Amino acid sequence: MARDHSIVNISLPGGNVITTSPVTHRTSTPLSPHVLVIGGGVTGLVTSWVLLDRGYRVTILSKAWANKSASSRLTSQIAGALWEYPPAVCGSHTDEVSLRRSKEWAMDSYHAWQALARSDIAKEVGVKMVRSAFFFATSVKDDEKQMEKMLEIQGSGVQGFQHSPSIISEMGVDPKCGAADAYELLAPAIDSDQAMHWLMDLVQSKGARLVTEELHDDLVLLEQSLRARFRADAIVNCTGLASLTLANDSKCYPLRGGLLRYINDGSKVPKIEHALSISADANAAGEIVFIVPRNDNTLVVGGYAQPDEYELNKNSKSSTVQRMRERAVEFLPELRKMELDPVYPFAQGLRPARKGNVRLERETRKSRSTIVHSYGHGGSGWSFSFGCAAEVADIVGGIIAEGRQRQNRDMIRARL
Template sequence: MRTQLRWGYNFSFDARPQVLPTPASPHILVVGGGVTGLVTAWVLLDRGYHVTIVSKQWATYTSEQRLTSQIAGALWEYPPAVCGQHTDEQSLLKSKKWCMVAYRIWEAVAADAALSVAAGVKMQRSVFFFPGPIEDNPKQSRKLCEIYESGVQGVRRNPGLAEELGVESRCGAVDAYELTAPAIDTDQNMAWLMQLVQRKGARLVTECIAGDLLHQEKSLLARFHAHAIINASGLASRELAADPTCYPLRGALLRFINDGQDFPKIDTAMSIAADASLDNEIVFLVPRSHNILVVGGIAQPGEEELDLTLDSPAIRRMEARCKSFLPCLKNARLDPEYPLAQGLRPGRDKNIRVERENRQHGAEQSRIFHSYGHGGSGWSLSFGCAEEVAALVDDMLVSDQHQLPVRSRL
């Protein structure tokens, strides 16, 4: 399947790359096997590049620890996301552009019945609540105006949504708006993405690359016969990009059985952002496929260990908060196979980094590019960031050609 998206790039959802590579096509090494790495590989493959993806681990489907990309709530959001704020306006402006690229692509996936099932993507009614009139919160009021103008589907303000959905208004649900957003079953989609990029020609290598990429750039380029390296390693960028501004933002979700037996089946996503809630804590509920409702959340900066349990105080508070917000969850049953999901979101003090490495080898510019620091917004920003970093690679390779002697280019 091929589709012409509004942002002007022909994007292929089937095994055939949009632009077929030749033996002479450039080869790009992508470091990282999460959603950022896989989507970046997809964009590069459709531009006609050869791609190798290196990751120390891939998506798993057991009760053991899963990738951060699998732990995510993965409900598309217009920035800033519910789990945290951007620290500078430039990053926020870029994120607003990037998120709409992803919106259109996930929307196109959801519009195809077979593709929607295979990829685990659907368009989901999503409601965002506030403890007072939205206009009393200038940031949220401005955000709503931008959403109205963005082309997002189904945008409607309605203070009566709390009563309609059985939400306790005293928990910070006085005003609300709804929209229709892509909701992604992360386990299903990660499997689909891995299969898709391999069918398009990507080679997957399981390997742990350690240390500053800059110090091993030449050896990696030579070993993988690559023309460029894209670092999409998330939190590992503390080491691979020698970036001390990266930090873990620990998050967790509870997984309830959403089959209609213990409470009326929930088919609407609901949330209160940290900056909008009365106690500065996150509440969100997202229906997943296979009768699962994911409920959260927490955002704990600087917490490195994945040692939370169902009895951890933070988890018990999170559960109580969500059940107070939506009282029908009082008797909800946890998924016995996988009740608690936790992961380390890749935070960054300076926000998202999508750029060429600015350190040099003497007078020689690096051929490393970065896409990391997405925090809790990796799924929402995936395609926008991938497009931007791919364009940077394009520019470098065009510049390479311009710098060659005329005879060498013939």
């Protein structure tokens, strides 16, 4: 039998496998456990994919879905969506346990996105492997934390690692911008618009049911009514910033950001085909620069990270955005020759950040709760997607097993 090159099988932790086939890896039946996933961003969709391929029935409830409107795109669509080893350029970790878990999630996701990028359906998915270079104000060897991170990356299993100051001139970076050292690796770069629509189509083809609705109360208070209404055996919260209310979590906060979108089709100036980032300590203002080829036609350039700012009131002419553009041009002068996309020049959104970083655990405020939380990913939703989804599925499996044991005990007692 000829191999179907459109089907990719991806290995996840614990020997579990997911597939791009519309048929789930483990077949579900009308009697299979049912999971309600709340949230239609990348975290919710990838989590649903993993649950479906473990044989669960899945309903996804979300107030909005991926769309093509410049004014109402989801945060997951606006994201830079370049895979990064944690901590990311626009993020930080103060908790060592959280950082360790994040590295595991990131590497699980790296291998999953890499498998898709190297497949025959990479263009359909919207992912490719690109040279991704990171630039530093001083020699990496003189910065203990950066040196430790670089050595971890080098030994992590990523492809294409190279450390050399020569990357600065090779990639056209102006050394006067503060770059003195650099390293690079091959990283998944995801066209988040394309990938979000592909993920939605995939989970629906596997049987997921989509419900458009917004919840306005603590899930602990809604748990029983939601379980009864959807006949759900477990609930997974992937609502990002909405977890401020839905998980009653005051640690959640927005990290406002924006991206300029350049035409990068090679018609007027040579295409930029690699990603570049410079750390915040390369300039006195602590500002970041990242440049990512989004697809064959678009280059996204950022950025800024403004905590606790909810208003999406910037545009391509705003002073913050103009300063961001100036920094990027100072860093990579060839940007000066490029034109902004006249239809969609600027995208902005709120990264769903959390003090203490990602929360991925079973609900703790109620005994034997069937709620699992996966939120607070900040700017790393795409980078952590598959790793977090696999861990969520493990926790859901434990909840389902616990429920079955309880049912069996109740049946035995009823017979006595």
